[in-house]
Amino acid sequence: MGICHAYAPDGRCISLLKILMTNFCIYDCKYCINRVSSNVERARFSVDEIVKLTLDFYKRNYIEGLFLSSGIIRSSNYTMEQMVEVARKLRVEHNFGGYIHLKSIPEADPALIEQAGLHADRLSINIELPREASLKSYAPEKSGTVIRSAMANVRYGIESRQPDRKERGKARPPRFIPGGQSTQMIVGADQSSDSDIMTTSASLYSGYKLRRVYYSAFSPIQDSSGDLPLIKPPLMREHRLYQADWLMRFYGFEKDEIFEARQDGMLDLELDPKLAWALERRERFPVDVNRASREELLRVPGFGTKSVNRILSARRHTTLRLDHIARIVRSLKICRDFIETVDWHPSRALDLVTLRERFVPQPQQLQLL
Amino acid sequence: MHQISLSSETDFDGWRDAARRLAGQGVPPAKIHWSGSVAGGDDLFAAACAPEPASPAHWAPREVKVPKAFIDMAKRVICHRDPARFAWLYQLLWDLQSNRAALTDPLNDAARWVKGADKQIRRDVHKMHAFVRFRKVGERDGREVFMSWFEPDNRIVGLTAPFFMRRFTGMDWTILTPEACASWDGKKLTFAAGADRSQMPAEDAIEDQWRTYYASIFNPARLKVDAMLSEMPAKYWKNLPEAELIPDLIRQSSQRTGALLSAPSTDANIRSSRMSNFFAEDEAIEISSLDDARRAASKCDRCPIHECASQTIFGEGPVDARLMIIGEQPGDQEDIAGKPFVGPAGQLFDKAMGEANVERRKAYVTNAVKHFKFTPRGKRRMHQKPNAGEIDTCRFWLDLERKFVAPDVILTMGATALRGVFGKAVALKDMRGALTQLDNGTRLIATIHPSYLLRLPDRQRAAEEYDRFVDDLARARSLLRPDAA
Numbered sequence: 001m002g003i004c005h006a007y008a009p010d011g012r013c014i015s016l017l018k019i020l021m022t023n024f025c026i027y028d029c030k031y032c033i034n035r036v037s038s039n040v041e042r043a044r045f046s047v048d049e050i051v052k053l054t055l056d057f058y059k060r061n062y063i064e065g066l067f068l069s070s071g072i073i074r075s076s077n078y079t080m081e082q083m084v085e086v087a088r089k090l091r092v093e094h095n096f097g098g099y100i101h102l103k104s105i106p107e108a109d110p111a112l113i114e115q116a117g118l119h120a121d122r123l124s125i126n127i128e129l130p131r132e133a134s135l136k137s138y139a140p141e142k143s144g145t146v147i148r149s150a151m152a153n154v155r156y157g158i159e160s161r162q163p164d165r166k167e168r169g170k171a172r173p174p175r176f177i178p179g180g181q182s183t184q185m186i187v188g189a190d191q192s193s194d195s196d197i198m199t200t201s202a203s204l205y206s207g208y209k210l211r212r213v214y215y216s217a218f219s220p221i222q223d224s225s226g227d228l229p230l231i232k233p234p235l236m237r238e239h240r241l242y243q244a245d246w247l248m249r250f251y252g253f254e255k256d257e258i259f260e261a262r263q264d265g266m267l268d269l270e271l272d273p274k275l276a277w278a279l280e281r282r283e284r285f286p287v288d289v290n291r292a293s294r295e296e297l298l299r300v301p302g303f304g305t306k307s308v309n310r311i312l313s314a315r316r317h318t319t320l321r322l323d324h325i326a327r328i329v330r331s332l333k334i335c336r337d338f339i340e341t342v343d344w345h346p347s348r349a350l351d352l353v354t355l356r357e358r359f360v361p362q363p364q365q366l367q368l369l
Numbered sequence: 370m371h372q373i374s375l376s377s378e379t380d381f382d383g384w385r386d387a388a389r390r391l392a393g394q395g396v397p398p399a400k401i402h403w404s405g406s407v408a409g410g411d412d413l414f415a416a417a418c419a420p421e422p423a424s425p426a427h428w429a430p431r432e433v434k435v436p437k438a439f440i441d442m443a444k445r446v447i448c449h450r451d452p453a454r455f456a457w458l459y460q461l462l463w464d465l466q467s468n469r470a471a472l473t474d475p476l477n478d479a480a481r482w483v484k485g486a487d488k489q490i491r492r493d494v495h496k497m498h499a500f501v502r503f504r505k506v507g508e509r510d511g512r513e514v515f516m517s518w519f520e521p522d523n524r525i526v527g528l529t530a531p532f533f534m535r536r537f538t539g540m541d542w543t544i545l546t547p548e549a550c551a552s553w554d555g556k557k558l559t560f561a562a563g564a565d566r567s568q569m570p571a572e573d574a575i576e577d578q579w580r581t582y583y584a585s586i587f588n589p590a591r592l593k594v595d596a597m598l599s600e601m602p603a604k605y606w607k608n609l610p611e612a613e614l615i616p617d618l619i620r621q622s623s624q625r626t627g628a629l630l631s632a633p634s635t636d637a638n639i640r641s642s643r644m645s646n647f648f649a650e651d652e653a654i655e656i657s658s659l660d661d662a663r664r665a666a667s668k669c670d671r672c673p674i675h676e677c678a679s680q681t682i683f684g685e686g687p688v689d690a691r692l693m694i695i696g697e698q699p700g701d702q703e704d705i706a707g708k709p710f711v712g713p714a715g716q717l718f719d720k721a722m723g724e725a726n727v728e729r730r731k732a733y734v735t736n737a738v739k740h741f742k743f744t745p746r747g748k749r750r751m752h753q754k755p756n757a758g759e760i761d762t763c764r765f766w767l768d769l770e771r772k773f774v775a776p777d778v779i780l781t782m783g784a785t786a787l788r789g790v791f792g793k794a795v796a797l798k799d800m801r802g803a804l805t806q807l808d809n810g811t812r813l814i815a816t817i818h819p820s821y822l823l824r825l826p827d828r829q830r831a832a833e834e835y836d837r838f839v840d841d842l843a844r845a846r847s848l849l850r851p852d853a854a
Contacts, residue, residue: 003499004600006611008587009618011596018586028641037637056575057582059515059540060503061533097536132676145668145675152679152705159705203677206745207704219590220626226634232626233590254746314475328475 002064002099016067016101017057021045021082025071029128029139030228031189033221034071040223044073047082051089058098065099065121066090072105080108080116087119101179106142106150113150117157122179122211125150130200134190138227151208154181158209180211187241188234189218195255195265198244202255205248215241240267247274250305251298270360275301278338279359282350286340289320302335334359371401375455378405379524381447388459393430398463403455435465439472445490446483448524457482493522497529500605501544503537504573512555515542518569519608526551527560534558545569576610583611589622590629659688659773662766666739672762674740674755679704684735684770691849692727693776695767695786697818698738701750709734714820718782721819721835725842733774737789738763760788771811779811780845783818801841804848812848816841 004013022044023034033040054066068086072079083102090096101122104113116123125147129135132144161173183204185197201213217233244267247253258273259265261280268276278301287296289311297308307329314320322344326332337349349355371391375383391401443458461479464471471477503515530551543552545564552559606612656662663683669675682699685708702712710718722729737760743750767789781787787795800815807813816838825831
């Protein structure tokens with residue numbers, strides 16, 4: 001389990017030393033501060049400097065490990081070689097037991113990705129933008145095909161090392177990225193809709209067995225390119241995307257269900273996607289918590305996976321009443337209109353046209369200065 | 370009333386011995402007064418309650434049993450600072466004797482309290498794992514020596530020390546806290562009485578680097594102070610070297626963001642113009658061999674399927690193969706491995722080829738459509754049939770393969786492959802078994818796709834169909850000159 005050793009004032013966890021080997025880069029990705037056309041000051045770490053810094057921080061319990069990324073210098077292969085060398089030195093020469101995440105370079109030789117996999121806990125290859133067309137206009141040197149085939153290589157590397165069922169018990173194969181692979185997508189830099197983003201995610205999760213897709217709200221950068229919007233990062237949109245992502249991975253939702261009532265392909269910013277879905281599909285409610293299946297319970301707004309597990313085990317002991325549910329879930333406010341217990345039925349609430357207004361955050365009166 | 374005084378505030382063994390004895394004697398929770406070592410002396414009840422008379426001789430002690438999860442939890446909860454922890458643990462132990470499932474019953478009060486306390490302990494332990502900061506003191510016998518000062522909410526030094534031992538095995542360290550200290554010297558974990566802050570060394574040069582990193586990783590445009598505070602409450606700040614930066618980072622964030630948002634975009638750097646040659650587009654490849662075709666196909670974007678598939682799965686086999694076998698399209702595993710016919714259908718195909726005595730490595734094996742078309746369903750990709758337009762578009766590549774390989778015999782598997790050859794819908798059942806002479810003299814045999822065999826639910830039927838499939842393969846072989854199979 002990873003530990004967050006600190007939190008920045010942006011509320012984000014700092015568990016890894018997350019650095020670029022260099023911010024020199026020969027690519028011209030419009031959204032990136034380090035693109036070749038940017039006037040930002042350039043610097044470069046040597047392999048040994050990164051190794052020393054990682055060990056110094058790790059020994060003081062500041063970090064769990066290293067997250068190494070880099071601009072592309074000279075060539076993709078050269079850059080990847082340097083990154084693999086950092087991982088190798090840490091593991092082989094310093095017996096480093098911490099976590100190593102390498103941001104692999106999709107254009108690099110598959111043999112280098114193989115080597116990286118032997119030392120790293122996780123590899124990630126960024127998909128950057130959800131649509132091929134966006135990639136063409138914002139990151140002209142990158143190609144979705146190259147990125148996806150690199151991800152395919154990583155999945156192949158992992159699966160081909162899984163021991164055959166017949167050969168279990170023989171010597172274990174050497175470890176190969178036990179933490180699997182992940183990717184990142186930038187949200188808000190191009191015109192892609194939430195639906196485009198989740199379509200890409202669904203396809204990546206199913207195709208490359210990704211552990212995570214990270215959504216990153218596009219933040220303004222210094223020395224920005226005129227081709228991109230100067231906006232505050234769309235943090236709520238990012239949050240809703242993560243919620244939709246969770247619905248697909250842990251709650252049995254398909255992407256098309258989440259977006260079936262969203263004509264513009266954008267998630268509701270005011271309500272979480274499960275609640276928004278339930279308000280459109282009221283015929284499926286109320287759900288009887290004493291009888292419903294796990295799948296049905298997982299679709300009740302306000303019930304998380306843990307609450308559902310607790311309900312399933314509690315109802316082995318007793319017939320559930322509303323106050324039992326109140327003790328199990330964090331709050332009744334959202335779920336009560338969608339469930340039924342022996343002593344509670346939402347009666348006509350589900351037929352109310354104004355039901356949505358119960359959940360939408362109240363507008364706030366401005367203060368006189 | 371039973372008065373139980375334990376030897377220390379975290380004396381689990383003492384609590385267990387007493388609890389086992391009392392529960393065995395059937396003493397109800399309300400009749401026991403527990404205290405840790407400190408409270409024992411000046412407790413109001415201590416004098417007032419005479420010890421209970423010993424149980425009557427005929428009263429055989431009951432055997433006290435609990436689930437293992439209870440023991441693990443109790444070992445943690447005993448470290449909680451709430452004086453009522455001993456009594457709640459005993460109450461839960463008591464409930465467990467009549468209801469084996471009390472621990473998992475969300476409606477049992479004692480279980481709820483103990484679980485709640487356990488959660489606090491685990492959070493406290495987790496935060497200690499996270500927020501202990503070591504400072505380097507020096508070196509001793511070639512080993513680096515580190516020291517840390519920490520103030521946990523509860524008495525958890527004993528619970529956390531093994532973690533630090535496992536993680537920092539290679540260095541010597543001491544963690545000082547107000548109530549207990551733990552040390553590791555590479556061989557043995559030792560505990561000592563509490564210390565105070567003054568024993569901690571003042572500075573460590575690396576802390577400046579760490580502060581620089583902390584300040585740079587913060588994105589001022591995403592300021593979310595509450596989110597930070599809920600995970601890193603201010604009570605921990607005094608022992609975190611980076612925390613002194615927080616107020617300034619927060620104060621300057623809106624100004625920094627504003628500056629970014631109002632800054633005009635800048636002109637492209639001079640470097641970028643020099644790079645343009647580096648990424649000059651490849652010249653359009655003139656296709657004059659099978660390898661050219663393969664290279665050109667790897668960049669194919671003639672139809673929309675390429676947007677989701679990983680890679681073009683081109684045919685595989687010798688260019689002078691006499692037998693060409695055409696399937697439908699690559700599947701999930703082919704898409705990942707980059708080769709045709711390696712998934713479940715491919716394995717069945719290989720088996721049938723073996724039985725029909727056809728060598729796969731001498732044949733050219735390809736698909737009518739070169740990209741994998743699918744819809745994601747949960748964690749899997751469900752195969753989708755390519756439509757007529759996609760098959761026809763992909764004929765461009767199939768035709769090139771046919772041109773360069775120029776086989777004597779073509780074996781098509783499934784309806785898609787037939788369409789790929791003829792360019793129009795042809796019913797497989799009309800073609801199957803018959804030998805067709807194509808315009809260029811190539812002979813064609815049509816058979817079913819091996820994945821059809823995998824989908825047949827009826828075993829008997831599947832076995833019959835498999836035999837027919839093997840016959841078709843054997844037939845294709847018999848059409849070849851004897852040395853070519």
